[in-house]
Amino acid sequence: xxxxxxxxxxxxxxxxxxxxxxxxxxxxxxxxxxxxxxxxxxxxxxxxxxxxxxxxxxxxxxxxxxxxxxxxxxxxxxxxxxxxxxxxxxxxxxxxxxxxxxxxxxxxxxxxxxxxxxxxxxxxxxxxxxxxxxxxxxxxxxxxxxxxxxxxxxxx
Amino acid sequence: xxxxxxxxxxxxxxxxxxxxxxxxxxxxxxxxxxxxxxxxxxxxxxxxxxxxxxxxxxxxxxxxxxxxxxxxxxxxxxxxxxxxxxxxxxxxxxxxxxxxxxxxxxxxxxxxxxxxxxxxxxxxxxxxxxxxxxxxxxxxxxxxxxxxxxxxxxxxxxxxxxxxxxxxxxxxxxxxxxxxxxxxxxxxxxxxxxxxxxxxxxxxxxxxxxxxxxxxxxxxxxxxxxxxxxxxxxxxxxxxxxxxxxxxxxxxxxxxxxxxxxxxxxxxxxxxxxxxxxxxxxxxxxxxxxxxxxxxxxxxxxxxxxxxxxxxxxxxxxxxxxxxxxxxxxxxxxxxxxxxxxxxxxxxxxxxxxxxxxxxxxxxxxxxxxxxxxxxxxxxxxxxxxxxxxxxxxxxxxxxxxxxxxxxxxxxxxxxxxxxxxxxxxxxxxxxxxxxxxxxxxxxxxxxxxxxxxxxxxxxxxxxxxxxxxxxxxxxxxxxxxxxxxxxxxxxxxxxxxxxxxxxxxxxxxxxxxxxxxxxxxxxxxxxxxxxxxxxxxxxxxxxxxxxxxxxxxxxxxxxxxxxxxxxxxxxx
Numbered sequence: 001x002x003x004x005x006x007x008x009x010x011x012x013x014x015x016x017x018x019x020x021x022x023x024x025x026x027x028x029x030x031x032x033x034x035x036x037x038x039x040x041x042x043x044x045x046x047x048x049x050x051x052x053x054x055x056x057x058x059x060x061x062x063x064x065x066x067x068x069x070x071x072x073x074x075x076x077x078x079x080x081x082x083x084x085x086x087x088x089x090x091x092x093x094x095x096x097x098x099x100x101x102x103x104x105x106x107x108x109x110x111x112x113x114x115x116x117x118x119x120x121x122x123x124x125x126x127x128x129x130x131x132x133x134x135x136x137x138x139x140x141x142x143x144x145x146x147x148x149x150x151x152x153x154x155x156x
Numbered sequence: 157x158x159x160x161x162x163x164x165x166x167x168x169x170x171x172x173x174x175x176x177x178x179x180x181x182x183x184x185x186x187x188x189x190x191x192x193x194x195x196x197x198x199x200x201x202x203x204x205x206x207x208x209x210x211x212x213x214x215x216x217x218x219x220x221x222x223x224x225x226x227x228x229x230x231x232x233x234x235x236x237x238x239x240x241x242x243x244x245x246x247x248x249x250x251x252x253x254x255x256x257x258x259x260x261x262x263x264x265x266x267x268x269x270x271x272x273x274x275x276x277x278x279x280x281x282x283x284x285x286x287x288x289x290x291x292x293x294x295x296x297x298x299x300x301x302x303x304x305x306x307x308x309x310x311x312x313x314x315x316x317x318x319x320x321x322x323x324x325x326x327x328x329x330x331x332x333x334x335x336x337x338x339x340x341x342x343x344x345x346x347x348x349x350x351x352x353x354x355x356x357x358x359x360x361x362x363x364x365x366x367x368x369x370x371x372x373x374x375x376x377x378x379x380x381x382x383x384x385x386x387x388x389x390x391x392x393x394x395x396x397x398x399x400x401x402x403x404x405x406x407x408x409x410x411x412x413x414x415x416x417x418x419x420x421x422x423x424x425x426x427x428x429x430x431x432x433x434x435x436x437x438x439x440x441x442x443x444x445x446x447x448x449x450x451x452x453x454x455x456x457x458x459x460x461x462x463x464x465x466x467x468x469x470x471x472x473x474x475x476x477x478x479x480x481x482x483x484x485x486x487x488x489x490x491x492x493x494x495x496x497x498x499x500x501x502x503x504x505x506x507x508x509x510x511x512x513x514x515x516x517x518x519x520x521x522x523x524x525x526x527x528x529x530x531x532x533x534x535x536x537x538x539x540x541x542x543x544x545x546x547x548x549x550x551x552x553x554x555x556x557x558x559x560x561x562x563x564x565x566x567x568x569x570x571x572x573x574x575x576x577x578x579x580x581x582x583x584x585x586x587x588x589x590x591x592x593x594x595x596x597x598x599x600x601x602x603x604x605x606x607x608x609x610x611x612x613x614x615x616x617x618x619x620x621x622x623x624x625x626x627x628x629x630x631x632x633x634x635x636x637x638x639x640x641x642x643x644x645x646x647x648x649x650x651x652x653x654x655x656x657x658x659x660x661x662x663x664x665x666x667x668x669x670x671x672x673x674x675x676x677x678x679x680x681x682x683x684x685x686x687x688x689x690x691x692x693x694x695x696x697x698x699x700x701x702x703x704x705x706x707x708x709x710x711x712x713x714x715x716x717x718x719x720x721x722x723x724x725x726x727x728x729x
Contacts, residue, residue: 017473020456024415047473058475058632060457061415077377078572078608079534081622115459115626118380118417119193120532120608121225121540130418134193 004029005037009044019045019055023062032063060114068103068110070148073127077116080124084137088124089113091138095145158325159443164434165313172314176234181214181259183207184232184240186302188221188387189380189419190541195247196229202248203231203255212259220388222302223381223542224289227270230302233258239274242284273303288560289539292553294520294528297504298381298544301388306423309430312391318436320510324399325444332403333359336506338514340526345371345462345499346577346604346679348592351506354496357486358404361494366406369471369490369497370397372413372420373455373462376575377626378606381530381542382500386413386420389504390427394450396503398441399510401448404486404496409448412467414455424452459630463678464497465489466632477634478678499604501530522548525591529605535572536562536611545590552586555609562611570610570695572619574603576626577683579690580616599690601683615712616695617702620688621649627684637675638684641668645685655715657703662692 008025012018022041027033033056042049056062074080074089093099096109103110119125122134126141133144175182185191185200200218207214224230227244231251234240235258243254243265250268257265264278271284284290304311312318324332337352358366370393374382385393397409413421428450431437439447458476460466465479468490489495498506505527509517518526525547531554534540538560545554555561555571562568570580573590579600581588588594595601610619628642645668651657669685676682692699701707706715 015473017471019473020470021454024454024456045473051474055473055475058458062456076622076625078575078606078619078622079378079540082535082608082610082614082619114416115375115630116377116379118374118383119190119225120378120380120534120606121542122190122194122228123534125193127416132189132193134190 001040002034002037005040009040012044014044014046016045016047019047019052020059023052023056027062032066035064065103066107068107070108071110071112071129073112073114073117074100075117075119075123075125075127076113077120077123079120080116083123085124087138088126088136088141091141092145095142157443158322160322161313161318161434161442165316168310168313171310175215178215179236181236182234183214183216183255183259184219184234184303185216186221186228186230186232187218188384190221190225190384191228191230192419194228198248199229199231199246199251202251206252206255207259210256210260212255214255214259217305218307219304220301220306221384221542223298223384223544224270224539225541226539230270232273232302235259235262237276238264238278239272239276241272241278241281242270243268244270289541289543289558292545292549292557293543294546295544296508296528297385297392297501297530298542300392301384304389306388306390307426309391309427309434312389316511317391318395320507321395321398321402321436322442324402324510325442325446329359329403329405332399332510335514336403336509339509339517340514340521340524341502341505341509341517342525342592343499344501344505344529344604346376346574346601348602351498351502354486354498355400355404357484358406358494358496361487363493364405365408366404366493367490367495368397368401368404368406368409369464369467369495370409370411370500370503371462371464371467371497372411372417372500373467374414374417374500374604375459375462375630376577376604376606378534378572378575378608379532379604381532381605383417383420384542385500385504385530386417387423390420390423391431392504392507393500394424394427394431396498396506397450398436398448399506400496400498400503402444402446404494406496407447407449409450410471410490411450411452412455412461412471413452414457416457421452421454428452458632460632460678460680463680466678467497468495475632477632480677501605520546522589522591524593529590529602531590531605531607533559533607533609535608536566536614537609538563547591548589548594550587551581551590551607554590554607555586559609562609566611566613568609569612569614570616570691572600572608572610572687573606574601574686575606576623576630577601577679577686578603578606579686580610580619580694581690582694585694599686599693601686613710613712615653615708615710616691616698617649617708618653618710618712620691621646621653623687624649624685627680630680630684632680635676635681637672638681641672641675642681642684644668645672645688649688652699652702653708653713653715655702655706655713659700659703661703662696662699665689665692
């Protein structure tokens with residue numbers, strides 16, 4: 001068993017309904033769900049490995065590949081859409097040289113979209129790691145990306 | 157014998173009064189998600205640093221959100237003898253100047269003021285609740301939001317918090333149920349099902365344990381007030397949960413909140429710890445024969461999990477796919493036990509009903525739509541934010557009086573009500589009352605409370621395409637008509653916005669949408685194409701222009717064969 005998996009599993013009882021919280025903790029520790037630990041998760045939670053994959057592929061939160069240090073989510077909600085979210089997404093894609101759903105080769109950035117980030121009155125908005133940025137424009141996101149340059153802004 | 161929280165509340169009240177009477181100025185900074193998204197934490201930091209450096213004596217409090225999202229970051233200052241004055245758009249630079257002027261120099265800085273709250277007037281500053289954005293609002297559920305520290309149970313207690321629970325515990329569970337029945341409360345999550353009836357099914361269901369689930373999933377694009385409530389006044393929702401548990405005979409509660417709403421989760425965890433300390437969780441709550449425990453479950457990102465049976469599947473550790481109903485959750489829910497699933501706003505309303513009484517709650521609203529509804533106003537609107545109005549308030553009041561209409565003098569084109577399960581209405585429908593029933597015949601709905609204003613720059617075909625993308629992306633995949641049908645709708649709508657549409661496509665879309673509606677198990681498939689259908693119904697001309705003339709009247713879609721797109725427009729150079 002992976003040495004970092006043991007302490008995670010120790011805080012659970014090994015019941016099938018714990019599968020999602022376990023996967024959340026695993027992803028929190030590893031940044032993604034490494035295939036080599038899922039077999040152990042399956043045995044521990046007494047859930048067939050196929051079901052572990054079934055659950056892990058069902059929810060947006062889970063991923064099977066490492067994620068960039070800065071995870072950008074661009075909102076695709078109605079309010080954001082009518083106020084230029086597509087232009088913002090395109091500006092980020094052009095700036096980082098990746099498309100929606102991709103990660104830069106140096107693992108600095110991952111770029112995804114979300115159905116709604118919940119700051120609709122100040123649209124368009126996006127989320128970088130845990131921080132929502134509202135009222136963004138193509139110019140402001142380019143400035144933000146230049147300024148950030150790989151350093152994560154930790155929320156309070 | 158049921159104990160009251162008198163002693164705790166008396167101390168909380170004393171502290172609150174001491175703070176209110178104190179001669180030292182108090183600065184309140186709104187730091188909910190909406191504020192943070194436009195720099196409220198930077199503003200807070202600037203105020204903290206500046207007052208320390210300049211030796212300005214004051215108390216700084218982090219509060220939730222007033223709902224004035226358009227004016228965030230919002231800072232309120234209490235400087236006796238003036239009432240509280242709320243200021244808008246306070247960037248760090250403005251914050252320093254504001255503190256100097258108001259706190260140090262005793263100048264109310266009226267140009268930045270949004271309005272005053274409380275007794276007394278300050279010259280040049282209107283009363284906040286008499287400004288256009290508040291006129292016609294009835295702030296009940298949102299009553300505490302933006303005025304108290306959501307991290308302190310004492311603040312909630314000082315505002316008569318947990319009075320509803322105390323009153324409920326003095327009543328028999330059936331009396332509590334009856335109180336909620338007489339209030340006319342209908343579920344705020346979208347379906348508008350009478351809350352008491354859901355509770356009655358659960359109360360009458362045999363077996364134990366029973367469960368109460370607080371649904372904080374909130375996935376509808378354009379809706380975020382449940383998150384705001386949890387971030388700004390979590391105890392109100394938790395109080396409602398306890399009352400629900402008592403009424404239906406449940407001992408265990410779950411809060412299902414998306415992991416991404418981390419601030420709401422943080423507030424909830426802190427609130428639960430405080431409740432435990434005050435004897436509001438666990439065995440024999442307030443001395444009554446009522447035990448209740450609350451656990452938090454973090455959602456992993458699935459829109460369909462907002463549907464109650466999908467949510468239950470998720471809590472059981474499975475893929476969040478809706479169950480076949482009946483049986484409904486109050487009969488067979490979590491682990492096949494009787495389960496009540498209530499939305500955040502509904503539970504907050506329950507706390508208010510038990511505190512103030514059913515007739516107080518029912519004195520606003522219309523015949524079958526009693527009480528208020530919290531709505532999120534966004535899109536092309538001057539004053540977007542979170543508001544609370546009596547059910548039945550005309551859409552026109554929301555969009556024009558409160559919201560101030562589209563910015564920049566643009567023409568209003570449509571209003572999308574009810575999120576992805578709602579619909580797009582033209583300005584001719586603006587006099588429709590916003591309630592659970594009146595919008596349905598027009599092809600829209602109140603849904604969970606999203607009101608997105610659309611001006612003339614919006615192409616409704618393009619918006620319908622965005623809707624189709626959402627419908628397809630969020631289909632859980634269980635029902636074939638929804639899984640495959642939404643994909644087909646998406647591809648047809650993409651053809652139309654990219655200039656490959658054919659006139660026959662419009663009827664095909666209607667046919668497909670009808671098939672998906674009939675062949676789907678949950679509200680997602682049944683309503684996800686309503687925005688598209690209502691746009692097609694009310695704005696058919698715009699669709700026809702795309703498929704017959706390859707023309708986008710709003711100039712949004714890049715139709716390949718569109719002649720007007722072949723030369724660069726003058727403003728682009």
